[in-house]
Amino acid sequence: MFIKVYDKSPYESYLVDVVDRIKLDDIDEAKKFTFYNGYIGEKQFYEEIKSCGGIKAWNIRLNLSGEVQYDFFIIHEGYLIHIDVKNFSGRYTYRDNNFISESNYVIKDPISQLNSAHFKLKVFCEKHNLNYIVKSYVLFINETFTVSGFNGHSSILFRNDLQRIKASLVNEPNQADIKAMELIVSYHLNKSKNEQRIHYYPFEQLKPGLKCPSCFSFLKKFESFERKIECSCGHKVSKKEAVHLGFETVRRLKNDAVKSSEIAAYTGVSESTIKQIMRNEYEYTGSTCGRKYINRKQREIFLREARQVYYYRKMEENV
Numbered sequence: 001m002f003i004k005v006y007d008k009s010p011y012e013s014y015l016v017d018v019v020d021r022i023k024l025d026d027i028d029e030a031k032k033f034t035f036y037n038g039y040i041g042e043k044q045f046y047e048e049i050k051s052c053g054g055i056k057a058w059n060i061r062l063n064l065s066g067e068v069q070y071d072f073f074i075i076h077e078g079y080l081i082h083i084d085v086k087n088f089s090g091r092y093t094y095r096d097n098n099f100i101s102e103s104n105y106v107i108k109d110p111i112s113q114l115n116s117a118h119f120k121l122k123v124f125c126e127k128h129n130l131n132y133i134v135k136s137y138v139l140f141i142n143e144t145f146t147v148s149g150f151n152g153h154s155s156i157l158f159r160n161d162l163q164r165i166k167a168s169l170v171n172e173p174n175q176a177d178i179k180a181m182e183l184i185v186s187y188h189l190n191k192s193k194n195e196q197r198i199h200y201y202p203f204e205q206l207k208p209g210l211k212c213p214s215c216f217s218f219l220k221k222f223e224s225f226e227r228k229i230e231c232s233c234g235h236k237v238s239k240k241e242a243v244h245l246g247f248e249t250v251r252r253l254k255n256d257a258v259k260s261s262e263i264a265a266y267t268g269v270s271e272s273t274i275k276q277i278m279r280n281e282y283e284y285t286g287s288t289c290g291r292k293y294i295n296r297k298q299r300e301i302f303l304r305e306a307r308q309v310y311y312y313r314k315m316e317e318n319v
Helices: 010-018 026-049 110-127 159-168 175-186 239-254 260-267 271-281
Strands: 002-004 055-063 067-076 079-086 091-095 098-101 133-140 146-148 156-158 228-230 236-238 282-285 292-296 299-305 308-314
Touching: 002 175, 010 026, 010 239, 026 055, 026 067, 026 079, 026 159, 055 175, 067 110, 067 175, 079 110, 110 133, 133 159, 156 159, 236 239, 239 260, 239 271, 239 292, 260 271, 271 282
Parallel strands: 002 055, 079 133, 091 146, 133 156
Antiparallel strands: 055 067, 067 079, 091 098, 228 236, 282 292, 299 308
């Protein structure tokens, strides 16, 4: 059970949507390599372990004599486990504690970086009387990632270790573990000091289409007879879900109010169906012909998971 998932910043949400729609500038291209690829790897790990036992949190930033970012925390059977997920691909060589790619990209001493974060986490736990055995690991999740000349390390995991991780997380959390994770999450820094600016690309030059909420590849557009479409990853999207996704995608990319014709261009859903869905669920301006949709009306949603009930006032899914 997760009590916190990844809360993308406005820039990160925009980058996820704009990638593969237009040629990116140098700053966004560099960020694509670090954040975007990393987020996809973390999302894969989240999907793999979300139904496993323990109490879990995704993407925690703590102020520990400086900002420290932790990908995943798992509390299970007396352990607090920190997992740093990396989504590098291709062939690497181990040299002087670094992993070096065939194109000479260097992953600098991942064990030393992990040890630094591990030490600070232990100090945090001692300060807040969290009496857990702390374990930290780096997980290279991409199945194409290989390293030659590396004899292994107890803190370095690879894709083939994933099933072993899942098999070890079998028990539901107790109330003490839930409270402990809630305490950790309460210290999360909502805004990073490294927040990026958004460079909006011309909306009319962007490749239209929806992206799969699960794997972020482009979805096929709806045909008139289809009630659902299915991504190659297996994720299914209904027409109504597609309209909501279309609105959020266009609004984010356009940074402005949204027309039904724009949602139709991104989804393949007819404008009549879009207007029917939007009429009661979205705020808008303008008359019937010139109507533009601004925001989704607030809804109160109860999410039930394991033994806990969480109450959200929520306008969009941010995972």
